[in-house]
Amino acid sequence: xxxxxxxxxxxxxxxxxxxxxxxxxxxxxxxxxxxxxxxxxxxxxxxxxxxxxxxxxxxxxxxxxxxxxxxxxxxxxxxxxxxxxxxxxxxxxxxxxxxxxxxxxxxxxxxxxxxxxxxxxxxxxxxxxxxxxxxxxxxxxxxxxxxxxxxxxxxxxxxxxxxxxxxxxxxxxxxxxxxxxxxxxxxxxxxxxxxxxxxxxxxxxxxxxxxxxxxxxxxxxxxxxxxxxxxxxxxxxxxxxxxxxxxxxxxxxxxxxxxxxxxxxxxxxxxxxxxxxxxxxxxxxxxxxxxxxxxxxxxxxxxxxxxxxxxxxxxxxxxxxxxxxxxxxxxxxxxxxxxxxxxxxxxxxxxxxxxxxxxxxxxxxxxxxxxxxxxxxxxxxxxxxxxxxxxxxxxxxxxxxxxxxxxxxxxxxxxxxxxxxxxxxxxxxxxxxxxxxxxxxxxxxxxxxxxxxxxxxxxxxxxxxxxxxxxxxxxxxxxxxxxxxxxxxxxxxxxxxxxxx
Amino acid sequence: xxxxxxxxxxxxxxxxxxxxxxxxxxxxxxxxxxxxxxxxxxxxxxxxxxxxxxxxxxxxxxxxxxxxxxxxxxxxxxxxxxxxxxxxxxxxxxxxxxxxxxxxxxxxxxxxxxxxxxxxxxxxxxxxxxxxxxxxxxxxxxxxxxxxxxxxxxxxxxxxxxxxxxxxxxxxxxxxxxxxxxxxxxxxxxxxxxxxxxxxxxxxxxxxxxxxxxxxxxxxxxxxxxxxxxxxxxxxxxxxxxxxxxxxxxxxxxxxxxxxxxxxxxxxxxxxxxxxxxxxxxxxxxxxxxxxxxxxxxxxxxxxxxxxxxxxxxxxxxxxxxxxxxxxxxxxxxxxxxxxxxxxxxxxxxxxxxxxxxxxxxxxxxxxxxxxxxxxxxxxxxxxxxxxxxxxxxxxxxxxxxxxxxxxxxxxxxxxxxxxxxxxxxxxxxxxxxxxxxxxxxxxxxxxxxxxxxxxxxxxxxxxxxxxxxxxxxxxxxxxxxxxxxxx
Numbered sequence: 009x010x011x012x013x014x015x016x017x018x019x020x021x022x023x024x025x026x027x028x029x030x031x032x033x034x035x036x037x038x039x040x041x042x043x044x045x046x047x048x049x050x051x052x053x054x055x056x057x058x059x060x061x062x063x064x065x066x067x068x069x070x071x072x073x074x075x076x077x078x079x080x081x082x083x084x085x086x087x088x089x090x091x092x093x094x095x096x097x098x099x100x101x102x103x104x105x106x107x108x109x110x111x112x113x114x115x116x117x118x119x120x121x122x123x124x125x126x127x128x129x130x131x132x133x134x135x136x137x138x139x140x141x142x143x144x145x146x147x148x149x150x151x152x153x154x155x156x157x158x159x160x161x162x163x164x165x166x167x168x169x170x171x172x173x174x175x176x177x178x179x180x181x182x183x184x185x186x187x188x189x190x191x192x193x194x195x196x197x198x199x200x201x202x203x204x205x206x207x208x209x210x211x212x213x214x215x216x217x218x219x220x221x222x223x224x225x226x227x228x229x230x231x232x233x234x235x236x237x238x239x240x241x242x243x244x245x246x247x248x249x250x251x252x253x254x255x256x257x258x259x260x261x262x263x264x265x266x267x268x269x270x271x272x273x274x275x276x277x278x279x280x281x282x283x284x285x286x287x288x289x290x291x292x293x294x295x296x297x298x299x300x301x302x303x304x305x306x307x308x309x310x311x312x313x314x315x316x317x318x319x320x321x322x323x324x325x326x327x328x329x330x331x332x333x334x335x336x337x338x339x340x341x342x343x344x345x346x347x348x349x350x351x352x353x354x355x356x357x358x359x360x361x362x363x364x365x366x367x368x369x370x371x372x373x374x375x376x377x378x379x380x381x382x383x384x385x386x387x388x389x390x391x392x393x394x395x396x397x398x399x400x401x402x403x404x405x406x407x408x409x410x411x412x413x414x415x416x417x418x419x420x421x422x423x424x425x426x427x428x429x430x431x432x433x434x435x436x437x438x439x440x441x442x443x444x445x446x447x448x449x450x451x452x453x454x455x456x457x458x459x460x461x462x463x464x465x466x467x468x469x470x471x472x473x474x475x476x477x478x479x480x481x482x483x484x485x486x487x488x489x490x491x492x493x494x495x496x497x498x499x500x501x502x503x504x505x506x507x508x509x
Numbered sequence: 510x511x512x513x514x515x516x517x518x519x520x521x522x523x524x525x526x527x528x529x530x531x532x533x534x535x536x537x538x539x540x541x542x543x544x545x546x547x548x549x550x551x552x553x554x555x556x557x558x559x560x561x562x563x564x565x566x567x568x569x570x571x572x573x574x575x576x577x578x579x580x581x582x583x584x585x586x587x588x589x590x591x592x593x594x595x596x597x598x599x600x601x602x603x604x605x606x607x608x609x610x611x612x613x614x615x616x617x618x619x620x621x622x623x624x625x626x627x628x629x630x631x632x633x634x635x636x637x638x639x640x641x642x643x644x645x646x647x648x649x650x651x652x653x654x655x656x657x658x659x660x661x662x663x664x665x666x667x668x669x670x671x672x673x674x675x676x677x678x679x680x681x682x683x684x685x686x687x688x689x690x691x692x693x694x695x696x697x698x699x700x701x702x703x704x705x706x707x708x709x710x711x712x713x714x715x716x717x718x719x720x721x722x723x724x725x726x727x728x729x730x731x732x733x734x735x736x737x738x739x740x741x742x743x744x745x746x747x748x749x750x751x752x753x754x755x756x757x758x759x760x761x762x763x764x765x766x767x768x769x770x771x772x773x774x775x776x777x778x779x780x781x782x783x784x785x786x787x788x789x790x791x792x793x794x795x796x797x798x799x800x801x802x803x804x805x806x807x808x809x810x811x812x813x814x815x816x817x818x819x820x821x822x823x824x825x826x827x828x829x830x831x832x833x834x835x836x837x838x839x840x841x842x843x844x845x846x847x848x849x850x851x852x853x854x855x856x857x858x859x860x861x862x863x864x865x866x867x868x869x870x871x872x873x874x875x876x877x878x879x880x881x882x883x884x885x886x887x888x889x890x891x892x893x894x895x896x897x898x899x900x901x902x903x904x905x906x907x908x909x910x911x912x913x914x915x916x917x918x919x920x921x922x923x924x925x926x927x928x929x930x931x932x933x934x935x936x937x938x939x940x941x942x943x944x945x946x947x948x949x950x951x952x953x954x955x956x957x958x959x960x961x962x963x964x965x966x967x968x969x970x971x972x973x974x975x976x977x978x979x980x981x982x983x984x985x986x987x988x989x990x991x992x993x994x995x996x997x
Binding site: 083084087088152156159160162163170171178182185189190193194196201203204227 | 902907908909914915917918919921922925926930933934937938940941944945948952955987988989992993996
């Protein structure tokens, strides 16, 4: 095995072993420590994956997927399932983001275990299992393996919401599980529709259509896109998201918004567009229209929200709308915007949920009506909230800008009355984003301190700063130097678009 | 033709072992009359039968009781697999019967004897090469269960359940027999392969209304045995009234027997063009109705019973691919049969684990109780509760219950390979319905408080649960083991 292959295995195996060790170690705090160490090791293992052959120096046409490192082992030949992992410029930023957010969440749990009954050790173990599923999904280069990892995430996340969530957690958790399972069973049918028609489940071979008939591609794209639309989530399949986010504990919300949703958009790009490009071309106007509807409706709903976490949750619907709009254009600009939008949303919304959790922990309320004047009593917290909100609304120079602006640019470049209208509406939706986030700041930060806010002290715990600082830095870094993400993605995106008709 | 048939006693060895176990148990109960010895002899017999069946099956196919090319006893890969699984299920059920037998209201000798008799039927079933052997084997498998269901002394629910089961089952058997008789009237043969060959070769016979009636009767009769909707109404009442281990046997070994019988006639004897559409509708109805009704159940065993109705639907689903001409190519058919067998094997394993866990979490000699009785059980008994949750999640078909996930994947794959996309979608959507109630039970297990505290589970029950869970985990990571034997 080469060094890259060892790393690929380690990225999936370390959190898995870590989860078992966390559950097995006696003592709650020791367990949490072991889990955090495993998460840190995982992050360390993801970083060197960037080394490797990035260019294409071979003869003949350039393949549509060209992993930097890959590992291909047989597992279940009877089900066309191979243990085929690989990483390239589309998946690597997401892999690192996942490992980073999990580490921050584990570290945060080291400091504070959410109330609700479960032990902190179990929470950390579940976070690590979720990480295994997400990383596996991003790394899988076999369709069936992709489906398998996609499913792994479901129950641990259910348990996190149901075990450590808010008052209405059981209903929210059940809704999350059933909705996302609905998506993943459609994925199962779509996967085997493709596998039965093509005779292979190898994503490298399948990308570009692999000679599938037009009818098969349309059916496959419909099933796959529906599956990923539930996960992303795309309006009107989003209704599990606000409940799940609102009820989940802080770390659950961070993982959920930060990386779990990205499994949907990543799948759309890598699997749905890659495997059924003709279907993608055929469905792109519908996808674009739904994405813009999500932007508009997400924004309008946010304007009327009165609960902090719910507002941030609905803002995710809008932000993911921009990402999906970028994918729907099927242009290089659009896909690049989608990829950087994914990362930016993961960083910024992760930070927003951390901050919302901190505010709720301190004031014991999330109601906007009961929060005001935060900057008077807790100026640092209010400042960070202001930074995150401004980043989220897409201020140039911060991470949120690139994804949203270039999704709109891509739609304009696509041309034609439909796409121009969509671009205009999306731009309008961008203005709505600014409106509701500024409203949020006005309600929470400004004004006279309310009864809930008045007793707050200005200090922040060291653990909080440690968890938030990397996200603040990343939001700035990606905003100032988008090449951090885009330079890796441009090659794979062009290769992918080379096979889309 | 010689009137004296040569008999291949090696091929018959598994049958001898199973029947010998039954006789030995009877004798030991009579002569030694100690509960532990009787149970041990039965368990050893079941283990020996499994070993014998595997050994004979590994040596290649053997046939006996032949008339020309048609044989009534074919010991091949499928027969060996069925026999091994049935014998191991019998062993498992014996292990989880410990608390029931110790409680004293159930006579141990009779219990073990009847169980061994049922096992004999199951062992013969897989090898049956003609309709009569098949039906006699199936009846040998079910007949002892009528008594076992009602064996608890002074239990009204048990008696009611036994009568329901008896009446329904006898009707089902006579319906199947009538169908077999009509088939004989049409074709003049009872051997499965010859029946299939005759019906395939002669369009005029296949198009006779009498043939259609006969096929419908055989399929309907066997559908009763697997409790497929609309022939399912007996199952929940019977499971709930029976002692827990017997309910476990009913929903695993007995159901597997029905599936094997149905598979044998569909694969070898009946025209796929007729059975395919019927089975497709049966499968779709069975899983949907089973899952929908299971959603509303409040009693543990009733919930498991309805869920096992739904699971029978998943087992039948691959056969529904035969409904379309595109699903009747040789490859697609072989895939469909293998998928049905594989699903059945995955299912009985998880179902046995689930029942073993219920036995472990309930008082000795108790019934399944309500779901509320299980509240917080996993917090009091983390290992048993964890194994139960894993079995339930496996039945729902999700990781970490990988065995169940691969079972569902096998079914969906075979359906799409047979171009039955609509049925694959029905299976997929039913998996969502299924998760709703499996998750409810699993969440109940981990609820913070409430429920009924019980003593530590008996050692045999714990071992059975542990072994079943371990096997489920192993084949969850290496499903190819099951897929290979299922395809033989």
